């Protein structure tokens with residue numbers, strides 16, 4: 001009997017050690033992905049488009065600007081992107097890195113390396129990125145614009161340790177995090193007009209409406225619910241321990257759709273108003289600067305969604 005326990009004990013110990021070694025080794029797993037054929041441009045119109053995406057449509061500042069710049073971000077002002085928000089997740093903490101044109105940011109990176117991170121979810125060092133950013137299907141022209149703008153930013157020296165994972169984080173990272181790449185062959189260009197196609201492009205691949213207005217698994221970033229049916233819980237940006245926000249259903253369901261009875265004008269006016277619920281994670285500041293054209297296109301797209309019956313309840317709640 002004693003011998004039996006000794007051997008099972010040793011086997012269990014062996015398995016634990018093996019698991020730890022495998023999990024540790026997999027932290028260094030790298031992936032291959034092609035480098036998009038994208039180069040920064042010094043054309044002022046291209047840089048302007050990039051500035052608009054970074055400061056408004058793609059709200060990079062909402063994550064990559066330091067936390068003490070939050071008021072400026074919410075006011076829709078242009079801020080330095082030298083390392084930003086700290087996300088406290090079940091996996092540990094992840095901080096948005098410095099993306100200014102400094103060696104501690106992206107100063108030393110090739111344009112194609114930045115483009116590959118954003119399009120294929122494979123970091124400069126080959127590791128799978130966590131799915132914070134929805135830009136995989138961004139057009140070549142818009143990627144070019146974003147990178148061209150980043151090249152004009154003032155270099156700010158700020159070394160950041162992006163990931164501080166806990167044991168669960170190491171485990172999930174080892175087995176569940178894979179690079180998220182484009183859903184379709186990347187397009188070179190999309191016409192910026194009030195058509196549904198442009199609205200769909202913005203909502204899914206630039207402004208991340210889908211990423212927040214769909215329920216997700218906070219551990220892996222995987223989508224759980226019907227697209228745009230809401231119900232994604234996130235901790236408050238002002239009092240994370242005490243409050244949470246929950247995204248409303250944006251599909252045109254007659255009973256549970258949050259904007260089913262809104263018209264285009266009300267939709268645009270709501271965006272011009274900016275943040276109302278202080279706890280909200282929605283980047284209202286950057287979005288406030290969106291032009292009517294973009295908002296019309298997004299509104300039109302949301303109206304074409306399949307109605308999904310889902311009532312996520314109040315948008316802000318106190319945690320018990």
Ligand code: HEC
Pocket residue numbers: 053054058059060061062063064094095096097099106114117122123124125128129130131132133135146162
């Ligand atoms: C919702 C928050 C969020 C938004 C919005 C966001 N980022 Fe990020 N970004 C992150 C986080 C977090 C990481 C680190 C991910 C990781 O290492 O797994 C990151 C990483 C990066 C990286 C480094 C990738 C690498 O290879 O290590 C670049 C470059 C970048 N972001 C650029 C951008 C640009 C440009 C935009 C806007 C067009 C943007 N980000 C918008 C959160 C965000």
Ligand code: HEC
Pocket residue numbers: 203207208209210211212213245246247248250258259270276277280281282283287298315
């Ligand atoms: C980072 C997460 C996030 C992103 C990205 C996001 N939202 Fe939201 N959204 C929320 C949360 C949380 C709420 C509820 C709190 C609030 O109203 O601010 C919300 C609320 C809303 C509301 C209801 C506002 C009201 O006052 O009734 C609308 C409409 C909306 N979002 C549309 C959009 C659209 C369109 C996009 C893309 C352009 C988008 N959201 C992107 C998180 C997000």
